[in-house]
Amino acid sequence: MDSAEDLNYPQILFQYNHGFFFSKTMFTACELGVFDLLLESEEPLSSDVIAGRLGTSTTGMERLLDTCVGLKLLRVELNSEGVFYRNTEVSNLYLAKASPKSLYHNMMYYSKTVYLCWHYLTDAVREGKNQYERAFGISSKDLFGAVYRSEEEMIKFMYGLNEIWSICGRDVIAAFDLSPFTHIYDLGGCAGGLAQECISLYPNSTVTIYDLPKVAQVAKEHFIPPEEHRIMFHEGDFFKDPVPEADLYILARILHDWPDDKCMHLLEKIHKVCKPGGGVLVVETLLNEDKSGPLDTQVYSLNMLVQAEGKEKTSSEYSNLLRAAGFKEVQVKKTGKLYDAILGRK
Ligand SMILES: C[S@@+](CC[C@H](N)C(=O)[O-])C[C@H]1O[C@@H](n2cnc3c(N)ncnc32)[C@H](O)[C@@H]1O
Incomplete structure (x- = not known):
């Protein structure tokens, strides 16, 4: 951060600035089922086919897939028939739901709950307290009552917590x-x-x-x-x-x-x-x-x-x-x- 090069071109600040773009790209690909589809298909697929099978726009899906390539979550192959995408090994192992080491629920918990709370980080720092009430309108008096907003939410949270132990538990x-x-x-x-x-x-x-x-x-x-x-x-x-x-x-x-x-x-x-x-x-x-x-x-x-x-x-x-x-x-x-x-x- 201290070198002249950084001062002239503050790349590190740009990276921090749009750091959440990276998380959200990964969460969205998980949520839409991109990694699940590519794991199941066993062959590379075009963006049109992926969009068709997942019920999304083609213009949106193409950009999402290309960004996942940049994040090294997908690989792209160009041949005479067009452009095709496949999972990387990391995505097969950690992002596809069917993998025993999947972090899918963890990602969804971050996307749907943690991300919303972080919207209020400034308030949290000012007040020195958590932001469940602002983010979800639920009293955080009973912390885990607030985390477990419904049984469905609770099961997802539990899957998300559990997934970490398949990687770090041993x-x-x-x-x-x-x-x-x-x-x-x-x-x-x-x-x-x-x-x-x-x-x-x-x-x-x-x-x-x-x-x-x-x-x-x-x-x-x-x-x-x-x-x-x-x-x-x-x-x-x-x-x-x-x-x-x-x-x-x-x-x-x-x-x-x-x-x-x-x-x-x-x-x-x-x-x-x-x-x-x-x-x-x-x-x-x-x-x-x-x-x-x-x-x-x-x-x-x-x-x-x-x-x-x-x-x-x-x-x-x-x-x-x-x-x-x-x-x-x-x-x-x-x-x-x-x-x-x-x-x-x-
Ligand atoms: C952050 S989670 C950690 C879960 C687990 N130990 C792990 O590392 O995956 C906190 C756990 O404590 C439980 N918990 C919170 N308050 C509790 C209480 N008063 N008595 C018993 N369990 C409680 C929650 O239901 C939740 O399962």
């Missing part, structure tokens, strides 16, 4: 040897993506997903196969209701949602019921100690401002919270991916 679960902990509670475990990673790596363990009643019911119905007896459910509110005794408590993307006093309340409650020798595994994205990066985590923290009540933290901030709640031998493991792991022992 790394955070393998960051520490969790085999001594056989009786595990995943607090706010949602659709169970991390619970499934856990029982696959530690087959002698059972994981109980503790979540709000409507979330636990949907997870049981839509996400966890009924024959999977190593994953159980506990319906409750972890702030108000008792938390049962266990060897290990997982808190994945929970502490970043809440202000420090609520995090402390929850951690102290867990410490009280945790078996001696047991522990708590915090899974979060970590800021550098001087908060100079990583950029992804910095913007996630702004996202917490716009959407939640908490923020992203440094490893020292999490470690201090764990120690203040009574946990000892706090260890931090960076995975090199988006999410890291912190283990505290009782």
Whole structure:
């Protein structure tokens, strides 16, 4: 940013200026089913055929496809019969709905919910609070009541949260040897993506997903196969209701949602019921100690401002919270991916 070249031609500023064009192009191609169609077709298709099959205008589709080529989400082939498009490997793997590693629901959640909240970032910074009320006209008093605007919305949000664990789940679960902990509670475990990673790596363990009643019911119905007896459910509110005794408590993307006093309340409650020798595994994205990066985590923290009540933290901030709640031998493991792991022992 400091070089003379940047000062004469501020390319980096232009990129930031239209950064959301890139996201919206990808979201729109996902939403219209471009990547699904090209995965199914197994042969490159022209823009006319794609527009016809997806029921869009040809002029709009052609521009969308060309921009996806620029974003390296599609490949273009020119031959004597015309111009044809096919998916890149990245799109087949992560953007087509049928892929086991698909991020489709995550993209749709960003497009339909997160994007609308970010429209009010200025208000969020001025007021220091999330923007659910402005964006959706729904009270954000009960944060997850606001996130789950309808059952349909809740299922999509749950798919979106779960998809990340098909990519990063193994790394955070393998960051520490969790085999001594056989009786595990995943607090706010949602659709169970991390619970499934856990029982696959530690087959002698059972994981109980503790979540709000409507979330636990949907997870049981839509996400966890009924024959999977190593994953159980506990319906409750972890702030108000008792938390049962266990060897290990997982808190994945929970502490970043809440202000420090609520995090402390929850951690102290867990410490009280945790078996001696047991522990708590915090899974979060970590800021550098001087908060100079990583950029992804910095913007996630702004996202917490716009959407939640908490923020992203440094490893020292999490470690201090764990120690203040009574946990000892706090260890931090960076995975090199988006999410890291912190283990505290009782
Ligand atoms: C940001 S999501 C994280 C989900 C999951 N741990 C993950 O990383 O994919 C927060 C989860 O906490 C649950 N939750 C929020 N408030 C809760 C409460 N008071 N008691 C129990 N669960 C709660 C939500 O329903 C949601 O499943």
